[in-house]
Amino acid sequence: MIENMSQYIEKANTLIEALPYIREFSDKTVVIKYGGSFMNDQDIKYSVMDDIALMKLVGIRPIVVHGGGKDISSMLDQLDIESEFMDGLRVTSKETVSVAEMVLCGKINKEIVQLLQNRDINAVGISGKDGGMLRVKKKLSHGKDIGYVGEITRVKDAILQDMLRNDYVPVIAPIGYDRNKQTYNINADHVAYAIAKKLKAEKLIYLTDTEGVYMDHDDPSSIIGRLGTHEVYDLISQGVISGGMIPKVENAVNAIESGVKSVHILDGRIEHSILLELFTAAGCGTMIKDNFPKYNKE
Numbered sequence: 001m002i003e004n005m006s007q008y009i010e011k012a013n014t015l016i017e018a019l020p021y022i023r024e025f026s027d028k029t030v031v032i033k034y035g036g037s038f039m040n041d042q043d044i045k046y047s048v049m050d051d052i053a054l055m056k057l058v059g060i061r062p063i064v065v066h067g068g069g070k071d072i073s074s075m076l077d078q079l080d081i082e083s084e085f086m087d088g089l090r091v092t093s094k095e096t097v098s099v100a101e102m103v104l105c106g107k108i109n110k111e112i113v114q115l116l117q118n119r120d121i122n123a124v125g126i127s128g129k130d131g132g133m134l135r136v137k138k139k140l141s142h143g144k145d146i147g148y149v150g151e152i153t154r155v156k157d158a159i160l161q162d163m164l165r166n167d168y169v170p171v172i173a174p175i176g177y178d179r180n181k182q183t184y185n186i187n188a189d190h191v192a193y194a195i196a197k198k199l200k201a202e203k204l205i206y207l208t209d210t211e212g213v214y215m216d217h218d219d220p221s222s223i224i225g226r227l228g229t230h231e232v233y234d235l236i237s238q239g240v241i242s243g244g245m246i247p248k249v250e251n252a253v254n255a256i257e258s259g260v261k262s263v264h265i266l267d268g269r270i271e272h273s274i275l276l277e278l279f280t281a282a283g284c285g286t287m288i289k290d291n292f293p294k295y296n297k298e
């Protein structure tokens with residue numbers, strides 16, 4: 001009985017601990033990039049959707065930007081089309097861009113909307129095409145043409161503002177078009193950054209498949225809890241940050257420089273990592289801000 005009581009008190013304390021954060025973030029915009037390899041794990045998917053629903057219910061304004069690279073690759077595989085990447089970006093032929101649009105907008109986007117609606121959260125799924133939201137131009141990779149890969153040149157946020165004003169959670173697929181109305185495939189990390197920048201979001205959260213940014217890949221205890229923007233390029237040039245983590249931290253620096261308060265790299269494989277970050281004092285993952293002392297490892 002006493003044991004049970006202490007469990008109840010612990011639960012109540014967790015709720016009390018969340019109070020100042022709920023107050024602080026109420027009415028604030030938080031952009032969540034949901035993608036990567038864990039997207040197809042049902043338990044994780046449901047836990048991410050529960051977190052987003054809870055955020056919305058306590059007055060935060062979440063915006064979901066999703067990826068789906070793995071699903072695109074498996075659909076291409078079924079169609080006997082090879083997947084090729086250059087610097088983390090998919091080389092995108094005309095055929096590939098229409099498969100990407102079909103998978104991202106037709107399958108994944110609507111699935112996320114359905115999961116939020118199942119939780120009685122009004123969500124609307126759009127791509128960068130809707131309301132002319134994302135204008136792009138062709139992105140080159142080290143001067144090389146990699147097909148219909150878009151670099152965002154403009155974000156027209158009227159449609160997002162309308163949705164937020166009317167209390168909808170926007171769910172965004174990373175597809176846009178250029179000045180000739182040609183469809184382009186865009187890396188979802190870049191879309192999340194561009195939207196967070198345009199809306200001057202309070203937070204930009206990257207859910208990924210690692211606990212956060214490590215100093216040493218082989219040592220899980222080397223996670224950097226707080227990373228100052230001025231340290232990021234040092235860590236890239238030392239080879240500490242590499243591969244798919246580079247666009248995330250570069251986007252993080254740019255986001256902070258354009259008014260986003262903090263960027264978080266969180267482990268999407270851990271259930272409720274968003275809630276832990278938002279509503280507990282300890283937080284989790286790596287928080288990137290402009291004013292942390294060097295490699296604060298907490």
Ligand SMILES: Nc1ncnc2c1ncn2[C@@H]1O[C@H](COP(=O)(O)OP(=O)(O)O)[C@@H](O)[C@H]1O
Binds near residue numbers: 240245
């Ligand atoms: N210093 C680092 N700390 C953590 N992960 C790193 C680091 N440097 C490179 N990475 C790599 O970055 C990956 C995350 O990027 P990516 O695979 O593109 O994620 P996503 O598919 O979620 O967008 C990690 O799985 C890891 O292999």
Ligand SMILES: CC(=O)N[C@@H](CCC(=O)OP(=O)(O)O)C(=O)O
Binds near residue numbers: 034089174
């Ligand atoms: C140009 C480019 O690479 N676009 C990505 C879009 C999806 C994405 O970003 O998905 P993840 O976040 O799950 O990796 C792609 O085709 O895979």
